[in-house]
Amino acid sequence: AQSVAQPEDQVNVAEGNPLTVKCTYSVSGNPYLFWYVQYPNRGLQFLLKYITGDNLVKGSYGFEAEFNKSQTSFHLKKPSALVSDSALYFCAVRVPTGANNLFFGTGTRLTVIP
């Protein structure tokens, strides 16, 4: 069975500093990996995904993520954090040959401090 772990419930970073939000996964086969962001009282917005190809994927709002197969990780990164990046971030996984539904991590709340 597939699963996703986000080891940090909360990440605080100063504005302008680089940020990392961690995600590790457990799945049989080659995974599809996703990052979503949720602002207060809103739905989830898609940020980026890894399907195949280049391990470094770039997404919306300057975010990027690196797929590391040996470490089974897909950490979300941004070189310079903005206060407006403060939100709840979810990592998700799907097995390409299985059902289409995504399995989500428990989320990491990012706070960017001015």
Place this chain on the structure above:
Amino acid sequence: NAGVMQNPRHLVRRRGQEARLRCSPMKGHSHVYWYRQLPEEGLKFMVYLQKENIIDESGMPKERFSAEFPKEGPSILRIQQVVRGDSAAYFCASSPLSRTANTGELFFGEGSRLTVL
């Protein structure tokens, strides 16, 4: 192209009443997924439907919860005899039918927030 539409956005029910949550997928999408988000928790998969078919309901509670996606009209998540523990945000997502168009991500609605008094 309108996104995934959910209504109502907010719903208040008393214990024992029924709650009906509706979801219209994006145009051209025929797969619908329901997720539940409890306060301060992540999203839990509930059910995956295609038109007139339940594909995977492994995340649905065995009692009081049901879902449908009829040939015409929105998908409906129905909760009978609600209890306080049902208070949560319920999110619907959709994806396209064809494999070539299905690039994997799901498109989410804004959610329906159920409060049970």
